[in-house]
Amino acid sequence: MGRIAVLDEATAGRIAAGEVIERPASVVKELVENAVDAGAGRVEIDIEDGGRSLVRVADDGEGMDSSDALLCFQRHATSKLSAADDLEAIGTFGFRGEALPSIAAVARVRLLTCPHGAAEGTDISYEGGRLTGSGPGAARPGTVVWVRDLYFNTPARRRAMRSSAAETAKVSETAGTLALAAPDVALSLSSDGRLLWSTPGDGSLEAVAASLFGGDYVRNSVRVAWRRGPVGVTGLAGLPALARRDGKGQYLLCNGRPINPRLVRAAVDEAYKTLLGPGRTPVFILDLRMPPEAVDVNIHPAKTLVRFRSHGQVMAAVATALRAALTGTDLFPGRLGRGADPVPGRPEPGRVSEGPGDGSWGQPGLWAGLAREDAGAVDSSPGGESLAACVVRSGRLEALGQAGNLFIVARGEDGVYIIDQHAAHERVVFERLLGPDPGRGSPSQVLAVPETVHVSPGQEGGLSRSLLSLRSLGLDVEEFGPRTVVVRAVPAALTGVPAGALVREFLDRASAQEVRGHPDGEPGDGSFDMTRAARVMAACKAALKAGTVLSSGEMQALLDDLCRTSEPRTCPHGRPTILRFGLDELRRGFGRA
Ligand SMILES: Nc1ncnc2c1ncn2[C@@H]1O[C@H](COP(=O)(O)OP(=O)(O)OP(=O)(O)O)[C@@H](O)[C@H]1O
Ligand SMILES: [Mg+2]
Structure with missing residues (x-):
C-alpha cells in the first residue's frame, strides 16, 4: 500500500491560500485590485477589528452575471488572461485567478454582484472553501465582498495576526498604495465605523498624496515627469524636509502596479546623494512606464517583485528623472519663514485641501513626525522659482x-x-x-x-x-x-x-x-x-x-x-x-x- 495520497481540495486550497493571503491587508489588496480591474470609479473599504473579523469592499465596477459569479471562486478562473501569450503583456492587477478561491478557503465569504442594467444580482456564500449558499441578490450595479473571520479554520495563522491597531496600519498602508496607483478611483477606508481617509478620484496624484499624507507633503515635493522613448518616470519626489530615518514613505509603481521600492534604491541614492543628511532616506512616489514586455511581473504570487529586462536602463531612467526634478528647485522652501506667519491662525497660502486622513494613515504615530518640524509653510510653490x-x-x-x-x-x-x-x-x-x-x-x-x-x-x-x-x-x-x-x-x-x-x-x-x-x-x-x-x-x-x-x-x-x-x-x-x-x-x- 503506497503512502502517497492526493490532498483533498479543501486542504490543498488552504495551503495554497497561505501564499497569497497572509493577513487582512492581503485580503484588502486582492479585493481592491479586483474592483479597480473591474473598472470601478468608487471603491469603499470597511474593516472591523483591524480586518480580522471583517473586511468589506464595495465597488461600482462592471459586476458579474450569475455564472461568472459562481466560476470566480474556482482556482485558475480568470477573465484577465486567456492564453499563455497574454502573460507577456499584462495590463491588469490580477491574472492568476487565485485570489478569490484563496480567500474563500480561509474565511467566511459573501459576494453580492450585479452587472449594470441587469434585473437582479447574485448572492453567493463560501465557508472554508465550501459553497454554503447561492441565489438571486439585489440589483445593485457593482460588487460587494464581505470577508469574515479570516483564518477561522487555521488557528496557527489566526494567532500569527497582530494587534488590531497593527493590522489596521498595514491595511491602511496597502490600500493607500493602491490609491496612489489609481488616482482616478475614489477610494475610502473606514475602520470600525470611522472614516480614516478618502481620495477624490479626480486623477490627480497630488490630491491622493494630500489625502493620505497631508498638505505639507505636497508642498514639500516636486513633480517628476520624464520620458525617453518608450520609458517614462512620473510622480512626486520629496524635498529634504520630508526625508526620514526609517526608510518609509517610498512608493514605486511599474506600469501602475505597486512594486517593492527597494528595486530602484541604487538609482534613488544616486539622485539624492549629498542632498540629504547622513542616515536619511527620501520619500517618493514614482510610477515607471515601459512596454509590458520589458518587465516580468509573474515571478512571485504577491506580484510585488518584478524583473526588468534591462535593469541598467531602468536605473538610469530613475536617477535621471529624479535629478531633473530636483535640479532647479528650491530644496528648502519656506525655511526662513518658519513660524513667521504674521497673522496667527490664518490659513496658509496655497494650502492644499486635506482629506480626513491628514497624514495619519489612520494610525496615530505611523506617519506622525513626518519631519513636520522642518516643514515650513511660507513658500507654497515648491519647484516654482528655482534657486539654481x-x-x-x-x-x-x-x-x-x-x-x-x-x-x-x-x-x-x-x-x-x-x-x-x-x-x-x-x-x-x-x-x-x-x-x-x-x-x-x-x-x-x-x-x-x-x-x-x-x-x-x-x-x-x-x-x-x-x-x-x-x-x-x-x-x-x-x-x-x-x-x-x-x-x-x-x-x-x-x-x-x-x-x-x-x-x-x-x-x-x-x-x-x-x-x-x-x-x-x-x-x-x-x-x-x-x-x-x-x-x-x-x-x-x-x-x-x-x-x-x-x-x-x-x-x-x-x-x-x-x-x-x-x-x-x-x-x-x-x-x-x-x-x-x-x-x-x-x-x-x-x-x-
Ligand atoms: N469586484 C469584481 N468585479 C467584477 N468582477 C470581479 C470582481 N472580483 C473578481 N471578479 C472576477 O473574478 C475573477 C477571479 O478573481 P480573482 O481575484 O480570483 O482572480 P484574478 O483577479 O483574475 O487574478 P489574481 O488571482 O491574480 O487576482 C476575475 O478575473 C474577474 O473576472
Ligand atoms: Mg484578482
Whole structure:
C-alpha cells in the first residue's frame, strides 16, 4: 500500500491560500485590485477589528452575471488572461485567478454582484472553501465582498495576526498604495465605523498624496515627469524636509502596479546623494512606464517583485528623472519663514485641501513626525522659482555683508539670500576634491615635516582600503613600519588642514563602519562609500570655520565659487548652504501681496 495520497481540495486550497493571503491587508489588496480591474470609479473599504473579523469592499465596477459569479471562486478562473501569450503583456492587477478561491478557503465569504442594467444580482456564500449558499441578490450595479473571520479554520495563522491597531496600519498602508496607483478611483477606508481617509478620484496624484499624507507633503515635493522613448518616470519626489530615518514613505509603481521600492534604491541614492543628511532616506512616489514586455511581473504570487529586462536602463531612467526634478528647485522652501506667519491662525497660502486622513494613515504615530518640524509653510510653490536657475540666470549673487561671522547676506535678482559660510565652503572644497583624479589634478603641498599616525589593532582590518580612499583625494599616505602610517603631502584644496588628525579620524570612522555598516545600508553590505566619506570629512575639516571674519572680496569669491559647483544648494552632508527670501515672499511679509 503506497503512502502517497492526493490532498483533498479543501486542504490543498488552504495551503495554497497561505501564499497569497497572509493577513487582512492581503485580503484588502486582492479585493481592491479586483474592483479597480473591474473598472470601478468608487471603491469603499470597511474593516472591523483591524480586518480580522471583517473586511468589506464595495465597488461600482462592471459586476458579474450569475455564472461568472459562481466560476470566480474556482482556482485558475480568470477573465484577465486567456492564453499563455497574454502573460507577456499584462495590463491588469490580477491574472492568476487565485485570489478569490484563496480567500474563500480561509474565511467566511459573501459576494453580492450585479452587472449594470441587469434585473437582479447574485448572492453567493463560501465557508472554508465550501459553497454554503447561492441565489438571486439585489440589483445593485457593482460588487460587494464581505470577508469574515479570516483564518477561522487555521488557528496557527489566526494567532500569527497582530494587534488590531497593527493590522489596521498595514491595511491602511496597502490600500493607500493602491490609491496612489489609481488616482482616478475614489477610494475610502473606514475602520470600525470611522472614516480614516478618502481620495477624490479626480486623477490627480497630488490630491491622493494630500489625502493620505497631508498638505505639507505636497508642498514639500516636486513633480517628476520624464520620458525617453518608450520609458517614462512620473510622480512626486520629496524635498529634504520630508526625508526620514526609517526608510518609509517610498512608493514605486511599474506600469501602475505597486512594486517593492527597494528595486530602484541604487538609482534613488544616486539622485539624492549629498542632498540629504547622513542616515536619511527620501520619500517618493514614482510610477515607471515601459512596454509590458520589458518587465516580468509573474515571478512571485504577491506580484510585488518584478524583473526588468534591462535593469541598467531602468536605473538610469530613475536617477535621471529624479535629478531633473530636483535640479532647479528650491530644496528648502519656506525655511526662513518658519513660524513667521504674521497673522496667527490664518490659513496658509496655497494650502492644499486635506482629506480626513491628514497624514495619519489612520494610525496615530505611523506617519506622525513626518519631519513636520522642518516643514515650513511660507513658500507654497515648491519647484516654482528655482534657486539654481536663478544663480545661473543672474550670473552671480552679490555679497552685501556678514552676519554673526557665520552667514553671508547677499542680493540676487529675485530676492535676498543668506549663505552659511562653512556649509558653502564645504561644498566648494568637496567638489574640488571630486575631480576624476584630484590627486594628480591639483598640485600637492609637501609637508615640511611628514606626520605619522598610529594604527590601532581595530583599524588594521580595512587599512589598505582606507588608505586607497585617502589617496584618491590626493593625499600622499602609506604604511610605514608596523602599525604606523605616514602622510607626506596633501592636495592644494586641503592646505592648512591638520593631516595627521584627518587621517586618524578617518581610520576611526572607517573601522567603525566596517563593523556597524552604513546608516543607509545593511551591516556589512558594502554600500558604505568610503571614498565619499573621506571626501566629506576632508571638506568639513578644510572649510572656513564659523566665526571667521571675511572681507567683502573673500565673501564674493566664495559665492562665485559656490555658484560654479554642480550642487550649490546643499553641503556634502545634505544641509542647506543657501536660504532664499524671495521678493514675492518679502512682499507678502510686508502686506504688499
Ligand atoms: N469586484 C469584481 N468585479 C467584477 N468582477 C470581479 C470582481 N472580483 C473578481 N471578479 C472576477 O473574478 C475573477 C477571479 O478573481 P480573482 O481575484 O480570483 O482572480 P484574478 O483577479 O483574475 O487574478 P489574481 O488571482 O491574480 O487576482 C476575475 O478575473 C474577474 O473576472
Ligand atoms: Mg484578482
